[in-house]
Amino acid sequence: MRKMIDIDFGSSRYDELVELRYKILLAPLGLKFLDSHRAQETSYLHLGCIECLDDKLVGGLMLVPLDNDTIRMMQVAVDTKYQGEGIGRDLVKYAEKRAKDAGYSKIVMHAMLTVIHFYEKNGYHQEGDIFEEKGITFAKMVKTL
Numbered sequence: 001m002r003k004m005i006d007i008d009f010g011s012s013r014y015d016e017l018v019e020l021r022y023k024i025l026l027a028p029l030g031l032k033f034l035d036s037h038r039a040q041e042t043s044y045l046h047l048g049c050i051e052c053l054d055d056k057l058v059g060g061l062m063l064v065p066l067d068n069d070t071i072r073m074m075q076v077a078v079d080t081k082y083q084g085e086g087i088g089r090d091l092v093k094y095a096e097k098r099a100k101d102a103g104y105s106k107i108v109m110h111a112m113l114t115v116i117h118f119y120e121k122n123g124y125h126q127e128g129d130i131f132e133e134k135g136i137t138f139a140k141m142v143k144t145l
Helices: 012-029 035-043 087-101 113-121
Strands: 002-007 045-051 056-065 070-078 106-112 131-133 136-144
Touching: 002 012, 002 087, 012 045, 012 056, 012 070, 045 087, 056 087, 070 087, 087 106, 087 113, 106 113, 113 136
Parallel strands: 070 106
Antiparallel strands: 002 045, 045 056, 056 070, 106 136, 131 136
């Protein structure tokens, strides 16, 4: 059994989330997590998925307010041992609910090309052209809440 949770910035759970994001998203690309980025994450909403049997964080993401209507979903990561079990889908649904409850009407994200289909299956559509950021190719994905 798993549950979705909010994660407090600076907590031990937050440290677990940073480590998971690094392991899944940054390390495979040869990128480092810069501690200088932590300061800007204080105002972000950090969400996670916990495996209840062993209280292990198995997935997580961040929501970053852009303006009064739009929030950006970033760094969606699911532990490789748990990928394909619906955790990513459940995290995205939870993020959408939290964003809507907080008064946002639109959620946006920059998806790597390998996961565009996943987001399309979850109701997102591509907006604009494919672009490159730090050597990685992305598509802007958008969903009205």
